[in-house]
Amino acid sequence: MSINQLVPKDWAGKLSRFSIATKSKLRGQHKGSHRSQRFGASLDFSDFREYSPGDDVRQIDWNVYARTDKYFIKRFLDEQEMRVHILLDCTKSMSEPLKWTFARQLAVSLGILVLQRDDRLSFSAVTNEKKPPFRRKGAMYRKAFTQTISDLKEPAMITPFTENAITFLPKDCTVLFVISDCLESLASWEILLKKLPKFAGDIRILQVITKEEFTPSYTGDVQVVDVETSHQLNVSMSSRVLESYEQKRKLHQDGLELLCNKFGARLLQVNADDGISHVLFHQLLRANWVQ
Numbered sequence: 001m002s003i004n005q006l007v008p009k010d011w012a013g014k015l016s017r018f019s020i021a022t023k024s025k026l027r028g029q030h031k032g033s034h035r036s037q038r039f040g041a042s043l044d045f046s047d048f049r050e051y052s053p054g055d056d057v058r059q060i061d062w063n064v065y066a067r068t069d070k071y072f073i074k075r076f077l078d079e080q081e082m083r084v085h086i087l088l089d090c091t092k093s094m095s096e097p098l099k100w101t102f103a104r105q106l107a108v109s110l111g112i113l114v115l116q117r118d119d120r121l122s123f124s125a126v127t128n129e130k131k132p133p134f135r136r137k138g139a140m141y142r143k144a145f146t147q148t149i150s151d152l153k154e155p156a157m158i159t160p161f162t163e164n165a166i167t168f169l170p171k172d173c174t175v176l177f178v179i180s181d182c183l184e185s186l187a188s189w190e191i192l193l194k195k196l197p198k199f200a201g202d203i204r205i206l207q208v209i210t211k212e213e214f215t216p217s218y219t220g221d222v223q224v225v226d227v228e229t230s231h232q233l234n235v236s237m238s239s240r241v242l243e244s245y246e247q248k249r250k251l252h253q254d255g256l257e258l259l260c261n262k263f264g265a266r267l268l269q270v271n272a273d274d275g276i277s278h279v280l281f282h283q284l285l286r287a288n289w290v291q
Helices: 012-015 062-068 099-114 140-149 161-168 186-198 239-261 276-286
Strands: 036-049 071-080 083-089 120-126 134-137 173-180 200-208 220-227 232-237 267-273
Touching: 012 099, 036 161, 062 071, 071 099, 071 173, 083 099, 099 120, 099 173, 099 200, 099 276, 120 140, 161 186, 186 200, 186 239, 200 239, 232 239, 239 267, 267 276
Parallel strands: 083 120, 083 173, 173 200, 200 267
Antiparallel strands: 036 071, 120 134, 220 232
């Protein structure tokens, strides 16, 4: 899929008014566009403090000295970069065309939000091949990142995402976005979610679903195939079967929400049928994931 097929040409322009919102402690040590709680050498004045031996004499405010006959140092707000990692589930359950396209659009959009703010972006696709992550900083890399996502092959991994995700994570980041359909067992998600706080202060799970998964439209006798195991099952799609499916789906969703709350992760279910514009400019904005 080409870049223009994945996102519109003017997509970066539409995203330019938005940025990633977080209250987590900024972990980057390089200059960025976010105010930290410490003081440094930006141009934004904060307040004064009395001069102490060893302070930079260039920061003395001589106007204050003239009024008080005491030496005071100007303090300025420091600025730090935000480190954001995007982790994309590439197991076969993500291969449904609408879901896969939407998941990549999400990854591209979040990445652009990071890069255009001069923050540090890293990205990993959890696949059978362990490739080095995409790591860049600055708006000049928006096109390169979009091309990286566009070039991803159709999901083919059959080993669980939850068992492999940790090996694709950087050691330290401010915000971690996990893009997945979250269909694996709650037990496996619990193991993963328990480990994630070691890697990021702000963990966000974007659960990608489709309308067909939420409310199946199948009727009559059908053969369903597990895309990851190729296991086939003949089913008569009666109201009883659909009701059982809905109960199990809700049970899984409720359990996933409880686990996220337990381990301090935020979960947002997004429907690929709603389109990327609705999810970004309505859902993520309402959830205060972007600002």
